[in-house]
Amino acid sequence: MMTLRQVEVIRAVMVTGTIGGAAKLLNVSAPGISRLVKYTEKSLGIRFFQRQNGRYFPTPEAQNIFEQINGVYKKVDDLTEIISKIGRGALSELRIGSVPSISQVMVPRAIERVRRRYPELRIDINILKIEEAVDYLLLGRGDCVAMSYRLDHSGLDFLPLASGELFCIVPDGHELAGRKQISAAEIIRYPLIGIDPNDPYGRIMAEIFARNKLSYDITIRARFGTTVCALVKAGLGIAVIDQFTVAHGGYPGIELLRITEPTQFDTYIAVKRGAPLSHYIEHFIDCLRSEMRAVGLARTGPKKTVSRVRKN
Numbered sequence: 001m002m003t004l005r006q007v008e009v010i011r012a013v014m015v016t017g018t019i020g021g022a023a024k025l026l027n028v029s030a031p032g033i034s035r036l037v038k039y040t041e042k043s044l045g046i047r048f049f050q051r052q053n054g055r056y057f058p059t060p061e062a063q064n065i066f067e068q069i070n071g072v073y074k075k076v077d078d079l080t081e082i083i084s085k086i087g088r089g090a091l092s093e094l095r096i097g098s099v100p101s102i103s104q105v106m107v108p109r110a111i112e113r114v115r116r117r118y119p120e121l122r123i124d125i126n127i128l129k130i131e132e133a134v135d136y137l138l139l140g141r142g143d144c145v146a147m148s149y150r151l152d153h154s155g156l157d158f159l160p161l162a163s164g165e166l167f168c169i170v171p172d173g174h175e176l177a178g179r180k181q182i183s184a185a186e187i188i189r190y191p192l193i194g195i196d197p198n199d200p201y202g203r204i205m206a207e208i209f210a211r212n213k214l215s216y217d218i219t220i221r222a223r224f225g226t227t228v229c230a231l232v233k234a235g236l237g238i239a240v241i242d243q244f245t246v247a248h249g250g251y252p253g254i255e256l257l258r259i260t261e262p263t264q265f266d267t268y269i270a271v272k273r274g275a276p277l278s279h280y281i282e283h284f285i286d287c288l289r290s291e292m293r294a295v296g297l298a299r300t301g302p303k304k305t306v307s308r309v310r311k312n
Contacts, residue, residue, distance in 0.1 A: 006040045009033055010048055011069050017055045093122040094280045097136050097145035100224045101201065101242050102161075102267065102292075103127050105250035107146060110288035114280070121280060130200070137272045143281045145270045146288060148242070149200035158268040159285065162292035166204055166263035167256045169229065169246065170238045174255070181258040184208045187216075191237035193228055194218040200265065201225075205240045208261045229254055247295045267292065 002010075012022035013033065023030040041048055046065070049056040058066055094114070098107050103125070111123060128136055133145040138155050150158045168187055170176045176190075188209065197206040209216045219237055222228045225245035232239050233253040242265070246256060269285050271277060277285075 002040065002044070006036065007069055007072060009036050010040060011066075011073060013037060013049065013056050014058055014066055014069070017057070019056070092278065092280055093124060094278075094284060095124045095126075095142040096284065097126045097128045097133060097142045099130060099133075099146060099148050100127055100226065101148055101245045102146040102288075104226055104245050105247045106244050106288060106292050106295075109248070109291045110284060113287040113291075114284050117283060118280060133270055137270060140272075143271070143275075143278070144285065147268045147270050148265070150266070150268050151270070155273050156270050157273045158270055161267040161269055161285075161289050162295070163264055163266050164243045164292070164295070165265070166201060166240050166259060167243055167246070168238060168259055169232050169241050169254045169256055171233050171235050172253055172255060174235075174238070176238065176257060177255045179257050181260050183260045184212050184214055187238065187240065187259075188214055191219045192216055193220045193222065193231045193237040193239040195222060195225070195228060201240075201242050204263055204265055208240075208259070208263065212261070226251070243295060244292060 008026065009022065012025045013019065016022050016025055019030050019034050019037070023033045026033070037048065046062060047059050048062045048065070050059055051057075096107065096111075107125065111125070114121065114123070124142075126136065126142060128145060130147065130149055130151070133147060134151070134153060134156065136142045136145060146161065147158070168176075168182050176182065176186075194205065195202045197203060220231055222231060225241050228239045228241055229246065229251040231237065233251070240259070240263075243256075244267070245251070246254065269288070271281075
């Protein structure tokens with residue numbers, strides 16, 4: 001039985017034809033190579049080389065052994081190449097789902113960081129409604145979903161991303177532009193563009209007005225935050241929107257006003273319960289969490305991170 005070290009040494013001598021050449025190839029001393037060759041031949045009872053004028057030539061009986069040794073090295077080379085491809089992400093695909101509010105600015109910024117680390121990783125991104133996330137994960141269509149709301153579902157785990165808040169947005173040049181904050185009572189004085197009150201952010205907005213016993217009228221209703229922003233920019237009204245949709249100047253032509261009433265909410269990454277997470281998914285989650293927590297308008301202060309415990 002030959003060890004991997006013996007295989008390595010015998011092949012080095014076979015390739016270079018000399019003890020000195022093998023020593024240089026393996027970056028070790030020549031006497032050590034010579035001793036190991038002699039020991040291997042003696043222990044196996046096989047003469048690997050004929051020595052002529054200081055050079056080593058394979059013996060006829062060792063030819064089959066050399067062929068097998070070359071086969072071993074070919075497989076090692078193949079293994080090394082596969083490991084290298086995995087390190088670049090070349091053999092895998094990251095399948096991400098996201099609600100629209102997080103997909104607009106936050107997901108692309110996280111993906112840019114993932115791509116820098118895994119330049120050959122294939123990435124598939126799906127924009128989902130909250131109610132679509134369950135089937136997306138349970139049916140194996142995707143690996144994770146960035147969520148603006150935590151569902152009560154026995155088949156899913158929810159990992160915390162970041163806390164955020166809602167802002168009032170107005171178009172550039174509006175009479176409210178330039179102000180730092182606004183109250184709910186002031187918001188309802190203007191034509192209001194909004195999302196469905198059954199949407200997680202819509203519920204928060206509705207609760208602001210309900211707590212203050214304020215009647216409001218949504219003159220234009222839109223499904224996605226990007227559409228709401230476009231309508232506001234067009235001067236059709238003002239709106240209440242989550243900070244992640246408009247983070248990093250993601251929608252120019254509008255200004256953000258902080259709402260005096262509390263509007264905080266939490267965001268999550270949903271994954272299938274019990275499903276192993278690849279290091280690509282874990283890295284994406286880390287990047288997305290970092291980007292969302294770094295948003296300049298986010299609430300400050302430490303927040304304890306809770307991670308899912310994975311069983312081996």
